[in-house]
Amino acid sequence: MPIAFFEIDDQGINDYNQSYHTQLDVVHQKKKSDYYPDRLILVEHPDVYTFGRKSKGNIPWNLKNAFAIERGGEATYHNPGQLVCYPLLSLKEGEKDAHLHLRRLEDTVILVLQEFGISAERRTGATGVWVTGKEKKIASIDIPAILLNLKHKKPIMY
Numbered sequence: 001m002p003i004a005f006f007e008i009d010d011q012g013i014n015d016y017n018q019s020y021h022t023q024l025d026v027v028h029q030k031k032k033s034d035y036y037p038d039r040l041i042l043v044e045h046p047d048v049y050t051f052g053r054k055s056k057g058n059i060p061w062n063l064k065n066a067f068a069i070e071r072g073g074e075a076t077y078h079n080p081g082q083l084v085c086y087p088l089l090s091l092k093e094g095e096k097d098a099h100l101h102l103r104r105l106e107d108t109v110i111l112v113l114q115e116f117g118i119s120a121e122r123r124t125g126a127t128g129v130w131v132t133g134k135e136k137k138i139a140s141i142d143i144p145a146i147l148l149n150l151k152h153k154k155p156i157m158y
Contacts (some may be wrong), residue, residue, distance in 0.1 A: 006089070013080055016048040016067060026088045034090075036074035039084040045078040052076070052142065071142040102141055104128055109139045 011019060019041060030036045048065040051058075052073035059068055078084055087105070095101065106122050109129045113120040119132035120139075129139035 002021070006040050006087075009041045011041060011043040013044045013046065016045045016050070016065065016078065019043050019084075019086070020069075023086055023088060030088065030090055038087070038089045041088070043084050043086070044080050044082060045084060046080060048078045050076045050078070073111055073140075073142050076140065085146070105141050106139075109141070113138065 005054045008081050009022070022041065022130050026036075026039050026041075030038075046065070048067065049060075050067050050068070050069050050071075050137075052069060052071045052075075054072060054074045055068070059066060089099065103122075106127070106129050110120045112121070113129070118138070120129045123130055128137050128141050
C-alpha cells in the first residue's frame, strides 16, 4: 500500500456543522490549487444525528441535532468519545474507483487497529470494519460525495 502524506487537523470536540463547513472549505481550496495538501480531520462531535441518502426523507427533525448529508447510508449517531475521521484526499488517475477507495480505507483502519492489539476484518458484501469473530462493528466508512474538478480532472473524495 502506498504511503500517503497529509496534514492532520485535530479539532478535539467540535460542532458537526462547523466541521462540515471546514470540509467544504478544504474541498474548495483543493479544487483551486493542485498544491493544497490532503487533510485528515480528526474530531469528536457533541450528540448529533446524520442522515444519509438512504434515509429517503424519513428524518425526525424533532431531534435537537439532526442533519441531512450527502453520504450514502441511513442514520448515524455521533457523540463525545467516538473518534470521527474525515480524510479529504485528491485521488490520482487510476484511483477514482469509489469501491477501491473504500477498501483502502478499510485496510488502513485494520492496520491501525492492529497497532492497538485489536484484530479486525472486513465482511463480504458490507462496508466497514468489524472486530474479528464478533458482531461488533468498530468502524463505519462512507464516502459522502465525489467532487470532480473538471479543470484539473482531479477527484476529491471526502
